[in-house]
Amino acid sequence: MQRGCRFLAGTFMSLNSYQYIMPRGINAEGLAEILRGHGLRLELQPSIVTEREFYDTFDWRLYAGGFVFFIDRSQEGARLHLRALADSLNVVSIAAQEVPGFAHELPAGPLRNRLLPLVESRRLLDIASLKCASRCFNVLDEESKTVARVFIERHSVVTGEGARRLGLGERLVVAPVRGYPEALQQLRALFEHQLGLVRLNGTALEEALGALGRHPLDYSSKLRIPLHTNIPAGEAARRILAVLLDTIESNEDGVRQDLDLEFLHDLRVAVRRARSLLGQMKGGLPRPCVHYRQEFAWIGRSTGAVRDLDVQMLEFPAHAAALGPGGMSDLEPLREVMRAQRSRERCGLLETLASPRYRRLKKDWRALLESEDATVWAATEEARQPALALASAMIRHRYHKVFKVGSGLTPESSDTDMHRLRTQCKKLRYLLEFFAALFPRDDIKHLVKPLKGLQDNLGGFQDLGVLLEALPAYAEKLNGGERASRARNALGPLMEHLLQRKEEVRAEFATVWAKFVHQQHQNRFNKLFGSD
Amino acid sequence: MKVIACYSIKGGVGKTASTVNLSYLSAREGFRTLIWDLDPQGASSFYYRIRPTVGLGAAGLVRDELTLDKVIKGTDYDNLDLVPSDFSYRNMDLFLDGEKKPKQRVEKLLKPLEEVYDYVFLDCPPGISLLSENVFMAADVLLVPLIPTTLSLRTLDQLVQFCQQEGLNDFSVLPFFTMVDARKVLHRRIVEELPKRMPSVLTNHIPYSSEIEQMGLRRAPVNIFAGHTRPAHCYEDLWWEIKVRLEWL
Numbered sequence: 001m002q003r004g005c006r007f008l009a010g011t012f013m014s015l016n017s018y019q020y021i022m023p024r025g026i027n028a029e030g031l032a033e034i035l036r037g038h039g040l041r042l043e044l045q046p047s048i049v050t051e052r053e054f055y056d057t058f059d060w061r062l063y064a065g066g067f068v069f070f071i072d073r074s075q076e077g078a079r080l081h082l083r084a085l086a087d088s089l090n091v092v093s094i095a096a097q098e099v100p101g102f103a104h105e106l107p108a109g110p111l112r113n114r115l116l117p118l119v120e121s122r123r124l125l126d127i128a129s130l131k132c133a134s135r136c137f138n139v140l141d142e143e144s145k146t147v148a149r150v151f152i153e154r155h156s157v158v159t160g161e162g163a164r165r166l167g168l169g170e171r172l173v174v175a176p177v178r179g180y181p182e183a184l185q186q187l188r189a190l191f192e193h194q195l196g197l198v199r200l201n202g203t204a205l206e207e208a209l210g211a212l213g214r215h216p217l218d219y220s221s222k223l224r225i226p227l228h229t230n231i232p233a234g235e236a237a238r239r240i241l242a243v244l245l246d247t248i249e250s251n252e253d254g255v256r257q258d259l260d261l262e263f264l265h266d267l268r269v270a271v272r273r274a275r276s277l278l279g280q281m282k283g284g285l286p287r288p289c290v291h292y293r294q295e296f297a298w299i300g301r302s303t304g305a306v307r308d309l310d311v312q313m314l315e316f317p318a319h320a321a322a323l324g325p326g327g328m329s330d331l332e333p334l335r336e337v338m339r340a341q342r343s344r345e346r347c348g349l350l351e352t353l354a355s356p357r358y359r360r361l362k363k364d365w366r367a368l369l370e371s372e373d374a375t376v377w378a379a380t381e382e383a384r385q386p387a388l389a390l391a392s393a394m395i396r397h398r399y400h401k402v403f404k405v406g407s408g409l410t411p412e413s414s415d416t417d418m419h420r421l422r423t424q425c426k427k428l429r430y431l432l433e434f435f436a437a438l439f440p441r442d443d444i445k446h447l448v449k450p451l452k453g454l455q456d457n458l459g460g461f462q463d464l465g466v467l468l469e470a471l472p473a474y475a476e477k478l479n480g481g482e483r484a485s486r487a488r489n490a491l492g493p494l495m496e497h498l499l500q501r502k503e504e505v506r507a508e509f510a511t512v513w514a515k516f517v518h519q520q521h522q523n524r525f526n527k528l529f530g531s532d
Numbered sequence: 533m534k535v536i537a538c539y540s541i542k543g544g545v546g547k548t549a550s551t552v553n554l555s556y557l558s559a560r561e562g563f564r565t566l567i568w569d570l571d572p573q574g575a576s577s578f579y580y581r582i583r584p585t586v587g588l589g590a591a592g593l594v595r596d597e598l599t600l601d602k603v604i605k606g607t608d609y610d611n612l613d614l615v616p617s618d619f620s621y622r623n624m625d626l627f628l629d630g631e632k633k634p635k636q637r638v639e640k641l642l643k644p645l646e647e648v649y650d651y652v653f654l655d656c657p658p659g660i661s662l663l664s665e666n667v668f669m670a671a672d673v674l675l676v677p678l679i680p681t682t683l684s685l686r687t688l689d690q691l692v693q694f695c696q697q698e699g700l701n702d703f704s705v706l707p708f709f710t711m712v713d714a715r716k717v718l719h720r721r722i723v724e725e726l727p728k729r730m731p732s733v734l735t736n737h738i739p740y741s742s743e744i745e746q747m748g749l750r751r752a753p754v755n756i757f758a759g760h761t762r763p764a765h766c767y768e769d770l771w772w773e774i775k776v777r778l779e780w781l
Binding site: 015090091092093094109110111138141143144145146177178179180 | 604
């Protein structure tokens with residue numbers, strides 16, 4: 001199922017709840033009295049106090065998809081809930097004592113089915129802990145059927161290490177029931193027009209995050225850099241590089257703790273993006289940038305081995321499954337070798353992150369990016385020209401380079417030649433992302449799509465090549481014994497499968513390349529960035 | 533989305549009680565569940581306290597003047613919605629007969645809900661009619677409640693024959709026993725014998741019980757007001773077995 005399914009995207013059947021500031025001087029009984037006074041039949045539910053912990057991935061995949069995920073602990077036990085952001089109704093709720101680290105650790109069932117496509121391999125992290133005292137009134141019709149629900153909720157959020165509780169405002173929530181719009185209208189009219197209650201736009205989670213000094217979507221692995229069209233190129237570069245440094249720093253903790261694979265991936269991508277911009281802008285940048293480009297290359301090298309192993313281990317089960325039902329268990333010793341290798345490589349990576357050289361790089365780089373001397377990033381003619389002109393020229397140049405390298409490829413071209421094209425594609429993609437704000441959004445989207453298709457193909461080809469090259473070395477590290485022997489025997493068929501898969505991916509290249517060089521895209525490119 | 537039709541040629545065999553209880557269990561597990569009450573008596577709607585639809589009713593749905601999402605009502609339970617019946621459903625065959633592709637209307641009406649629900653339960657009226665043929669076209673499985681009596685078995689045979697004659701084999705037929713009274717010799721014998729000649733019969737059955745009769749008074753699924761009783765457990769076991777049989781776990 002795709003992220004943010006139709007059910008919740010608001011287009012088909014979403015049900016928005018309405019939230020208000022609870023008026024002072026009115027308690028639950030008082031409110032019930034008012035509602036009854038307006039002819040509403042009520043069923044009062046007992047008060048419930050729950051400890052509620054909200055979870056999301058580091059890059060807010062659930063929130064971005066329109067969901068909140070939390071565990072409620074009360075006297076009645078613990079339950080996990082997946083809820084639509086806009087609704088007060090559960091999408092899925094199951095009894096569970098603990099929150100799993102990853103969605104795949106959940107038992108098979110609807111919660112796992114929903115959560116897994118949304119969060120994929122990202123770890124679920126605790127984002128806020130709330131205590132929630134709530135009282136629910138069911139509003140009934142003549143059949144004693146619930147046609148709407150009114151909640152009075154009082155939250156407090158746990159802040160800081162000392163687990164201090166900070167009280168949030170009391171809120172009144174009106175949750176509609178599908179198919180009963182009249183009840184909702186009646187309640188809204190009563191609260192908004194007769195009682196004059198003030199609508200709250202944010203949810204309790206958003207209020208709690210605000211109290212913690214955070215806000216939803218405060219991290220995204222997608223680049224969104226606001227640049228106005230008149231910005232000078234040097235200043236634009238400074239802003240882009242500052243965002244990339246922020247990304248590097250915000251992923252460090254997750255890499256150190258090895259929370260999930262994406263922290264390292266995002267850190268590496270930010271490093272590569274920075275290096276790419278430094279390389280492509282060259283003369284338009286302050287002189288010390290030459291040094292920093294080398295330093296970013298060093299980080300790339302120091303972190304590459306772990307990432308390669310991450311990719312290999314992530315895709316390994318799918319490759320092993322292609323060998324048949326026993327494939328995975330036969331090859332398990334090989335995976336153990338990879339895991340051990342990763343542990344060793346990770347030591348080196350951690351040393352890099354803890355090294356004085358790395359700390360110095362970040363500190364000095366930050367100082368250069370935040371330099372108060374306005375001339376630093378405007379030292380050359382190139383840096384002072386409008387970013388729009390320079391970006392267009394760079395993108396144009398890179399597009400022609402991709403075109404030239406790609407057109408020269410034949411079915412007999414070497415892996416190295418394929419890799420050359422991949423590198424050029426990455427450089428082009430980064431430029432399009434860095435300067436996206438300077439061009440019409442839809443045009444950029446249309447250009448990135450076939451480029452992404454091309455990159456996926458080249459990436460898949462490269463990953464298979466790297467694995468094929470690495471496997472014999474892993475096999476040499478296998479111990480003796482029957483398990484290792486079974487793994488050695490399975491290695492041949494595995495390599496054969498990988499080779500075949502590599503050929504298939506290679507054969508698909510022609511199609512993705514044809515899409516990339518389609519005349520329509522070329523015209524769009526020329527229109528946007530000009531032609532030589 | 534899987535479509536589960538609770539269907540029998542014979543009336544009074546526990547179709548509605550089974551639809552109500554199984555759909556509730558599906559929703560309780562977190563599956564997005566919809567019941568479509570196709571029986572003009574509107575008993576499922578009644579059990580869930582939902583008043584019959586008024587307005588365009590069956591004619592509106594059949595003639596494309598109304599879509600299902602406009603008439604869906606939320607029940608009192610998470611993840612469980614219902615399309616209520618109304619008295620106009622008694623003329624469903626007449627309306628269907630006047631349309632193009634009259635056997636595919638139910639399937640077509642459900643199509644837009646494909647991504648919205650995991651399970652759709654159809655509570656069908658008894659008999660074999662144009663509406664039943666619509667149900668056969670739309671369903672992934674026919675759950676056939678059977679009272680262990682000779683007449684019930686006869687209608688099951690009629691159904692199987694009809695499906696064979698019409699070449700209807702796109703769905704599984706899963707019969708199961710309801711209202712089983714273990715004190716009756718005939719009930720015991722049929723419950724034991726039928727699975728031998730028809731392996732598709734589910735092994736879990738629903739006993740005759742006062743708790744299920746009370747659903748009409750309580751207007752709620754049996755697992756809500758008598759969750760610790762045997763009939764509630766039997767419905768849980770039956771739902772589990774259905775999912776195992778259909779490999780839906």
